[in-house]
Amino acid sequence: MDSSLSYDDLASWDDLGPGAVEVEDPNDIKKVDPRPLPSDIVELDNSIAELEAQIIALKLQREHLLNQRALIARVPAEILCRIFELGVDGAIDLLSTINLVSRQWREIALSHSILWSYIVLDSSWGWRIPSFMRKMRVHLQRSKESKLYIELDLHINDLEDAQTIMAELKPHLSRCYSLYVFAADWPRARTVREYASELGPALESFFFSINTTEYDMDEPVCILSQPCPLLNYVMLEQAPLQSINIATPALRQLNLVRHHQCHTSQRIAYSFKELVAILTNSRLKWFNMRWGFLNVDNIEDAFRASPVVYELPDLNGLVFNVVDSASISLFLDTFSLPALEGISVHSGDDIHWITRVALYPEQFPSLRLLDLRNFNFSGAGLAPFVRALYQLPQLTGLGLAQPSTGIIGARFFDVLAAAPESAGEWLLPRLEALCLQSCADISGYELLQVVTARRGAADVANISFLKLSECFLVSSEALDRLTTLVTTVRLL
Missing domain, CATH: 3.30.750 (Transcription Regulator spoIIAA)
Known part of the structure; x- marks a missing residue:
């Protein structure tokens, strides 16, 4: 037996599937007949082909009739648009599918600008920035005057790509209501800042993430350059409080967290003076700090015999996750929280902070x-x-x-x-x-x-x-x- 391998041996695993597939041999002598087919067989073959074509046509006609009487076809365009809007809000890629379902759905999608108000640059685009730019221009045009949801992952792109993207977005940032920026470093963040002068009037939600370390000597930058009267939600991931060094009178939720890809014991230092300024100039309802601690180098009130106590009348939720007890105690010493209903703490064995709460329960009358x-x-x-x-x-x-x-x-x-x-x-x-x-x-x-x-x-x-x-x-x-x-x- 010849031991050499041939191409037929490829993809022929014995244990894959119920058994080996028999390959038809085109030179099988039982099926080779050089004579022309009889006319009656030719007629039968033609009839079979005609019947198969007719079956395909009938199946298409059946599908068409079913589509015509489908309940979804009777739903008014306004309701369909609302359904599409909710779907796209949960899964942005759904818009591409909607455009392919039927001519009616595509016309509805094209006529409702809000469906085109989502602009997302994520890691799936890789280096295909020209393709992203084409898609972004289409969305900017079709979204008309609708408020924009913008998500930019600038980890894999160089500064030139970031500049190109931001230059295209600049005239439209005044209608951005939600902005997510993932920057690899401060130079990329500065690029966003340079083109974000129009950002602010409509902004309601801001998420800023940056890959910095304690050895990063670059000067932090605030992407927001003008007051944001509607801004109610902020999350800073690995970013200092200088990143929102603007007036935020409508702020309701503030989240200060460590980068999700950081797996060391490093904690983020936050200036307590800056935090006090932000909290006392807004009507915050929820504050969350994860893997952080408070720095008091630049605050004098903390060292007075009788420190000033600030009231946060609307704060009803506090979360300190992997935050030292001293930072928690400093926070609770500084603020009176009449509306605080719940507090979640992960501080280890040191429970000095809860002793502080127990000694002055009058500062937390709503705690439940x-x-x-x-x-x-x-x-x-x-x-x-x-x-x-x-x-x-x-x-x-x-x-x-x-x-x-x-x-x-x-x-x-x-x-x-x-x-x-x-x-x-x-x-x-x-x-x-x-x-x-x-x-x-x-x-x-x-x-x-x-x-x-x-x-x-x-x-x-x-x-x-x-x-x-x-x-x-x-x-x-x-x-x-x-x-x-x-x-x-x-x-x-």
């Missing part, structure tokens, strides 16, 4: 929800933590996630279940919701102990909401009993 992550419930810190909770009887919801040792332990639940006869008073007497996440020791029986002890007791609320997420040792028996006692039980 406390969410803690990575706290050590097994150490000596549990005692001051429980004492602090005694000073916050108004709390109605408590969340405990990912304790630093992996477990919460039975002691905390014993205190929650302890009646005034043994503990002096109920801990968190208004508590209605208890949520646990990534707690390795939760079996459900400790929760059953708390629920049962508080159920129907005087001067204490019933537990009416339980959520257990990634708690894999929960007993099915305990869960069944909890379900009968608690109004809402969720196991995720």
Whole structure:
């Protein structure tokens, strides 16, 4: 047998599919007949071809008739446009599909400018900037006077490409309501700034991300050059507060986060003086800091015997994720938060900040929800933590996630279940919701102990909401009993 390989051996794996495919041999002697086909067979072949063509035509006619009587064809163009608008807002690429479905849909898409108001340069474009420019010009033309959603990823493009894109966008930036800028460095950010003089009057949402490090000596730049009276949402990723060094009277949400691709322990330093200026000149409702700390080098009030306390009348939500306790305490010392309803904190074992909240509860009269992550419930810190909770009887919801040792332990639940006869008073007497996440020791029986002890007791609320997420040792028996006692039980 010849051992040499041939092309027929390629893509002929024995274990792929139900069996080997038999290839028809064109020289098979059983099928080779040099004589011309008889006329009756030729007629049959012609009839078969005609019938096949007729079948294709009938199938097309059937599809056409079905399309004519389809319910979607009776939907008014205004409603279809609204459906298209919602779809494109969730998936921008949907517009290309809409244009290909039918002539009617394409006419609707062309007649409604808002569908063309999305301009996105992402990594999928690669180096095909000329193609992107052509598409962007079409969208700018067809969007007419509609407000624009603009997303620019300038990581893979050089400065010349960034300049070309921004020069084309410049006359239209006055109608941009949402701007996302992902810059590889400050020179690219400056390029955006140079062409963004028209940006501001319609801007409502601003996201700015830059790949900087603590060794980056470039001077930060503020892309926004004029007041933004409608700006209500800002997210800065790895960017300093100088990036929004403008008036933001309508600001409602401020997010300061580390770059999502950063995997080191590095935290971002934010000037507390600049933060105070931003917060006190806006009506903020939500503040989120992730992987950051506050720098007080340029603020004098922090070192006074009686520091000035600023009121943030509308702030109702605070999130400090991987932020040191000292920075959290400084924030809480500086601001009075009469509308604060919930605070979420991941600060490690140091809970000095919650002691601060407990000592001055009058600055947080609306506080109802406390969410803690990575706290050590097994150490000596549990005692001051429980004492602090005694000073916050108004709390109605408590969340405990990912304790630093992996477990919460039975002691905390014993205190929650302890009646005034043994503990002096109920801990968190208004508590209605208890949520646990990534707690390795939760079996459900400790929760059953708390629920049962508080159920129907005087001067204490019933537990009416339980959520257990990634708690894999929960007993099915305990869960069944909890379900009968608690109004809402969720196991995720």
